Structures are given as structure tokens and as C-alpha cells.
Amino acid sequence: MLTVRPDRVAGLCYRYYLVLSRSSFRVMDIVFWPVMDLLVWGFVSNYFSSLGGSAPQAVTFLVGGIIFFNVLYRAQQSISVSFLEDLWSRNLLSIFVSPITVAEFVSATYVVGVAQALAVTLIMSVMAAFLYAFNMLSLSWYLIPLFVNLLVMGWWLGLGTTALILRYGYQAEALAWAVPFLLQPVCAVFYPVSVLPAWLQTVAWFVPATHVFEGMRHILAGGNQCAVYLIKASLLNVLYWVATTVFFGAMISRARERGSLAKIVT
Template identity: 45%
Template structure:
């Protein structure tokens, strides 16, 4: 891996964000709207007689953490689409750039994007709703790490599908993460799901993170089992996504799709 090539791609995307108000808005716009809608829903629910304890923290914490996962995935898939939209993909892959360097740059970019968005939402949640995101203390670190890594795994699979099927697959860049949402127990516990969905949720890293988040908020601790499951599953997800990406990349080179996607 050549650091300079990774930095070159990062530099290219940072230039883009420096100049494009629309792209900057994209980082802030949806998190802000989500925060306002979910925030006032939680205010309303908290005022109801017999309201669940910690409902505001559950929902706002979940919303912010879900956005981290979503931004992490988009950091990879939307960045690939940017190269396709600007007919720049072929320029990149006729250079010495390796596919692994491309992915590494996109991962670094996703950290920039999600950190920026999270900083805004966390601050606004505190200012508007007095919600302290850091109430989860050091548990936040494994939660965030697991969600970022899961977002990368989904982003890598999305990127592979876009390379294979071209722009007709670009809708996946916005939609694929949401396929995981119902079984990730983001806004409700796994226990409310029917048995067969609970079985699926056991193998979704995000479900363990959100279950853990609720435990921390309610009891100040988390069962280690959740964190271990999340890390182990994420290891498998990332390995699987990389194997799939490289397999697709080889196939794309054999079929000559890079030019068709990139032109």
C-alpha cells in the first residue's frame, strides 16, 4: 500500500467537499432532519403517562449511532459513484492505484464524513434536547467501532455491486444499509421480533450494538457477550465483503466492465 496514493484520493474528495455546498449539505441535512423529527417524537413520548424510562436516550442514541453506520457505508459507495459520475474511474485504474488503496482511501473518507456529521448531531442533541451522547462513557468506543466497520463491510459490497452492474445498481448506495435496519433492533429490542427474525438478528453485528446501547443506558453496563458477538461477526462480514469485492473486481476486469462503468 502506498500512503501517497491513498492521500491523493482523499485530497480529491476533500477538494470536492470544500467547493460543493450540495455535498456539504448532504452530510448535515439528513442527520439534522432526523434529529429534529426523532427528537420531538421522543419529547412527546416522554410526556405520555406511563412513558418508558430512558425513552429519549434510547431513541436519540439509536438515531445518532444508526447515522454513524449509514455514513460509514456511504463514505465508500457514494465516493465510488462520484468517480463514475465524473467519468474518472478509468483514469484511476490505469494508474498504479491498487483496489485495496482505493478502498482504504474511501474508508478514511468515511471516517471524515461520519465524524463531521456526528459532531453536528451530538452537539445539537445536547443543545436542543439536553441529550448527553457521552453518557455511555467508554462503551461508546466499541459501539462506534463496530458500526463503522459494519458500514464499511456493507459499503464494500455495495461498491462491488455498482462495479458489476453499473449505475443501475447505484440505488443500493442509499438503500442497502436499510435492509439491515429491521433486524438491527435500532429502535426496539430484539425480543419484540418474531422468533425467526430474532434468529437472523443474532447474526447482525448492529443488533448486538443496539442491544448493548440500551443496556448501558438502562443499567450502566453491557453484557460482554454482545460486544464479543459484534466484533466476531464484523470480522466475518469484513472478510466476506473483501473476498466478494476482489472476486467481483477480477470478474469486472475479465468482462471489460470497468470501461463501461467508468465512461
């Protein structure tokens, strides 16, 4: 299961590239919604700023939050939605009976997730610079670990969602879209953790993205003590990544035992 041959991963990535480039729906999904998010939230925060108030950095925080949340969302989607698309097109059986290991299959979706997240971040950053004078590079070198932490969180969320689809079949497919938005209110994308009720704050600190978004706001507000946020986010990510990998492996084994893998892919 743990064997990874780069040529086979490259073969799967080539396939994802072809499928994606031929699907106007998927291209729209990747570009259209993030851009709409950026426009709506950016102009709303511009409006609130124009009303005057005590939050002059509202636009910066919101725009930064939207761009970074899309990193997590894209990484998660690249795994779970790619899996669902293969299911819908009855193509998964051909993949599962070719000499592809589970690790190679998952690795390819990780690579596709990185490519999609980078593309979305680039497009949104350029737009944000023109429309709201928001400079992503103002996060300096922190940009990289913040991005990587959200990417990894997207990966394990996608893996966990796919494991649930393997376990519960088509009835769980809505999770592919719902899971990131279930976490969004808790992980302080658009507001600081301090606005959450006390009990929810405790929950929020167990989510790696919470530390990333708090760290991002800290840097954008001119702070320079982001390391603690990054360390906590990284530790939580490693823990959850290992746990979801074990969970995914267990679900694959269970699906093989119960025959549901054969049922779901045929």
C-alpha cells in the first residue's frame, strides 16, 4: 500500500489534467466561485469601512481570509470531488484493477490539490491587489508555512471525506462539499476566535486552520510573533493527517472485506 512509483503518480496526474482541462464545469468551479467570493466579500468590507468604525483593517483581514480559505477548500475538493467524479463516470474500477497502489492514488490527488490551490491563490491575489490594494506578499516568508498548513489540512479533510464515502456510499457524497463549510464558522476565517462563545473557542483551538487564520491576522496587523500559531497548526495537522490516513486505510480494508469497494466502483 505504501509503494509510490513517480511514473504512475505522473500518469494519474496527467489524467486529472486532461479531465479538468476538458470540463468547463470544473474549470468554472475552480475559478468562478473563488472570484465571486472575493468580489462580494471584498466590496462588503469596503462598504463597512466607508461607514467608518474601529476596524480599518477589515478589508485586509477579510480578503486574506477568503484567499486562504480557498487554499484549504481546493486541496480538500481535489481529493474528494476527484474521487466522486471517477465514481460517477464508472472509471474507478479500471483504476482500482490497474497496478496502482492506494498511496499512489492518494499522492496524485495531493499533487492536483497543490496545483489547484496555487492557481486559485495566484488568481485571487492578483485580483485582490488590483481591486483592494491587498498585497499577499505583505505576509513575507510566513506566506509559505501558512499556505502549507492549509494545504495539509485540506488533504486530510479530503482523505477523511473520501473514507466516509467509501464507508457509507453515495449517501455520503454531499460531505464532499459540506465538510469545509461545517468547519468554516469554527476556524475563525473572517473574525477572531475571541468573538466565539467560550465553549466554541475551546473547540476552535483544536482546528489547525484556526491557528493559521489567527496567525495571518496577527502578521497583517503588523505583529511578528506568528511562530507559536504555526507550530500549533503544524502539530495538529500532523496528528490529524496520520489519524485520517489510518482511518482511510481501515475503510479501504473494510470495503474490501464487505464487498462495498467492488459495489461502489462497478
